[in-house]
Amino acid sequence: MISLRMIDLRQAHEYAEYMQSLGWRSLQLNEDKVYVRRVPLVGSVAKLQRPQEVPTTQQVKQFCKQNSVGAFYLEPTLANGSAQIANSFKKAKNSFVPAKTIHIDLTLIEQTLLKNMKPKTRYNIKVAERHVGIKSSTDIGEFTDMWKSSARERGMWLSQDKEIRALWDAFNKTSNADLLMAYKDDELLGGVLVCYSQDAAFYMYAGSTKGGKQLFAPTLLAWEAIGLAKKRKKKVFDFEGVYDSRYPSTKTWLGFTKFKEGFGGEVVEYPPTLVYYKNPLLGFLGI
Numbered sequence: 001m002i003s004l005r006m007i008d009l010r011q012a013h014e015y016a017e018y019m020q021s022l023g024w025r026s027l028q029l030n031e032d033k034v035y036v037r038r039v040p041l042v043g044s045v046a047k048l049q050r051p052q053e054v055p056t057t058q059q060v061k062q063f064c065k066q067n068s069v070g071a072f073y074l075e076p077t078l079a080n081g082s083a084q085i086a087n088s089f090k091k092a093k094n095s096f097v098p099a100k101t102i103h104i105d106l107t108l109i110e111q112t113l114l115k116n117m118k119p120k121t122r123y124n125i126k127v128a129e130r131h132v133g134i135k136s137s138t139d140i141g142e143f144t145d146m147w148k149s150s151a152r153e154r155g156m157w158l159s160q161d162k163e164i165r166a167l168w169d170a171f172n173k174t175s176n177a178d179l180l181m182a183y184k185d186d187e188l189l190g191g192v193l194v195c196y197s198q199d200a201a202f203y204m205y206a207g208s209t210k211g212g213k214q215l216f217a218p219t220l221l222a223w224e225a226i227g228l229a230k231k232r233k234k235k236v237f238d239f240e241g242v243y244d245s246r247y248p249s250t251k252t253w254l255g256f257t258k259f260k261e262g263f264g265g266e267v268v269e270y271p272p273t274l275v276y277y278k279n280p281l282l283g284f285l286g287i
Helices: 013-021 057-066 110-116 119-131 140-153 161-172 210-214 217-231 248-261 280-285
Strands: 025-029 032-039 043-049 069-075 100-105 133-136 177-184 187-196 200-208 236-238 266-269 274-277
Touching: 013 025, 013 032, 013 161, 025 057, 057 069, 057 274, 100 248, 110 217, 119 217, 133 217, 140 161, 140 177, 140 187, 140 200, 161 177, 161 187, 161 200, 177 217, 187 210, 187 217, 200 210, 200 217, 210 217, 217 236, 217 248, 274 280
Parallel strands: 043 069, 200 236
Antiparallel strands: 025 032, 032 043, 069 274, 100 236, 100 266, 133 177, 177 187, 187 200
16 A cells, blocks of 8 residues: 655654754765764764665664764664664664554545544544534644643653654644644644655644543544645555554553554554664663
8 A cells, every 4th residue: 555665754854854953963874864862971872764775784883983873773664674684783672663553545535534444433523523623723832732731631741842843843844744723612622733754644743632532523633634635645644653562662552542543544564673782781771
């Protein structure tokens, strides 16, 4: 269904700008972007995410030497895999980019997309359409405040304010982001932030109030986001992560995984995240 040669969001120039605003340098290895950040006592950590070309072991070692990198993380695409460097890299404990996700084929007609959904999801969309209005917005502050409140209700206390605003600023600047908000009258019920690469839409941040959940606003927001991505002629809608048994830290994702599965689509499992340690001590420390 999905083209294996599509450029991932992490290789978009807007994403590089986003990472730079968070303190990462954007460097090149072959035709791909590598994000590098200085870490006290470690040197630097590098992340090569969803590259179009997997580098050779020698290229990685040379890159680490030139840029004082102590740990180099690789997150392959479906197309390029990681077999050629598996002997030099170790499997990482965690994944920076969701290693398992759901893709919706946007080349399908709307009727087929609805047919592919679970009956409860289709029903929830119909209920929400009677009570909830969806509007495009540029008020990232309103969205961020709502998202933080929603996250706290789910037990997430780590603020993502800076990350959300930086992501919006980078992609909105090139008109490659959409912010959709759900309301009942003037009451904010929820929102979703979608960013775009050349061929795909990515469901980056979403949140809802308790009232919004009762009216199924998140379901309608996701459906409207899928429709908007189709209008932009994107080929794939990426739900940006579901529970992955390979990574125990994603067990907390089980709730929204069930929500995303309701839209049908194809479950996509990427190769595991790999790491090369220039200094073996870093591997012992689990850096």
